Amino acid sequence: MRAVTSAFATNLRRTAEIALPCLATVLVALGVAWWFRAPLVDKATMANKVDRVVLPALEKWATDPTPAAVRGVFFGDSLTMSLTSIGQGGSKHGVPVIVEKALRDAGTEIDLLALTHAAFRPLHLAYLLDDVLAGRPRFVVVELNLRLIRPTREALSGALRFLPLSRRLPLRRQLEMAPFLREEGIGTLHPGVYRVQEALSLLYVMDGIRIAGNDWMSAQSSRVERAFGLARRDNWLPSLEGNDDRGASASRLADGPPALILQLLDRELAAAGVWTLYYVSPVNPDALAAAGVTDTAAFAARVEELRTAAGVPPERWLDLHAMRRRARSSTG
Numbered sequence: 001m002r003a004v005t006s007a008f009a010t011n012l013r014r015t016a017e018i019a020l021p022c023l024a025t026v027l028v029a030l031g032v033a034w035w036f037r038a039p040l041v042d043k044a045t046m047a048n049k050v051d052r053v054v055l056p057a058l059e060k061w062a063t064d065p066t067p068a069a070v071r072g073v074f075f076g077d078s079l080t081m082s083l084t085s086i087g088q089g090g091s092k093h094g095v096p097v098i099v100e101k102a103l104r105d106a107g108t109e110i111d112l113l114a115l116t117h118a119a120f121r122p123l124h125l126a127y128l129l130d131d132v133l134a135g136r137p138r139f140v141v142v143e144l145n146l147r148l149i150r151p152t153r154e155a156l157s158g159a160l161r162f163l164p165l166s167r168r169l170p171l172r173r174q175l176e177m178a179p180f181l182r183e184e185g186i187g188t189l190h191p192g193v194y195r196v197q198e199a200l201s202l203l204y205v206m207d208g209i210r211i212a213g214n215d216w217m218s219a220q221s222s223r224v225e226r227a228f229g230l231a232r233r234d235n236w237l238p239s240l241e242g243n244d245d246r247g248a249s250a251s252r253l254a255d256g257p258p259a260l261i262l263q264l265l266d267r268e269l270a271a272a273g274v275w276t277l278y279y280v281s282p283v284n285p286d287a288l289a290a291a292g293v294t295d296t297a298a299f300a301a302r303v304e305e306l307r308t309a310a311g312v313p314p315e316r317w318l319d320l321h322a323m324r325r326r327a328r329s330s331t332g
Contacts, residue, residue, distance in 0.1 A: 050162055051203070054117050058128065061113040062135035069111035073132055074099070075125045076143030078118040079281045099141075113137075119160040121148050122261050123184070126177060127165040129268060139275045142265065146283055146303070146321060149258045161185070164203055167194035176264070180257045253302050254309035262310035278310075279318035296322065 065071060074080060074096040081094045096114040103110045113135070115128070122142060125132070132140065166186050169177070174191055181187075197203040253259070262278070269276045280303060300322065307317045 066111035069109040071111045071137045072139045073113045075115045077120045080143045081116045164194045166191045254305035259309035280321045282323040
């Protein structure tokens, strides 16, 4: 018995000798990350205004309504943010600004939220749906960008997938959306981990560490290369503008997550008494041609299939995908 106790004590001591330094290292790393969290978060979110601009604007709108005003939300990506009068030139005004001015000119007091960011997709509205409904909107307008509605993981980087936004999902919707989340690369534990990171002011800190580390290694590599007279060639990733046209045009948009996400949104918004309009944003005809899309009628039919699969009636579906082509033909 004494020998067993002695062996146990020896093993426990050895385990502690290994575990305690590891634990101390982890705690020191967390302490350093927390101490430098502000610059690390700034580095990680330099091109991402979701947490710095979009969410604060949403929270302010939801909690500070304009008295006697009709409340509404425009959701979309950079096209909704900066679309001119359907691409006909002139100074850029976002769609929400155009609509807000038109309603006020018609005598309707409007309290409008522009819930917009580059690469936003209907999936991201599902993440934020409870926050939107907390503001009790009368209507919601949802943009559908056909080039982004079903991107591959290769087409959008992690930064443009806004994975930490999943922390806004309530458990009920998280379980309902589990198949879509897996396709995005979000597992069962991710939303909870993001919530903990946010509570500890560590959200995006690990991304900042990774980016800072890559920047440091790149700078040191450049110094070594210059010292040895080595030529350096930068291989830039293809831009978002050109890498998803072929996929968008080739896939059946009615299959899988896009239509199901729209069904979920439409069902929950209708249950909350919110009138919803979906509009398909214009598609660049040159980009479609470059992607090999020549049968525009078949492409239009796939868009209509998406509407039918989503269960949205025609009166709440505005298909503008061919607007630029029609405008070009009329001015040709």
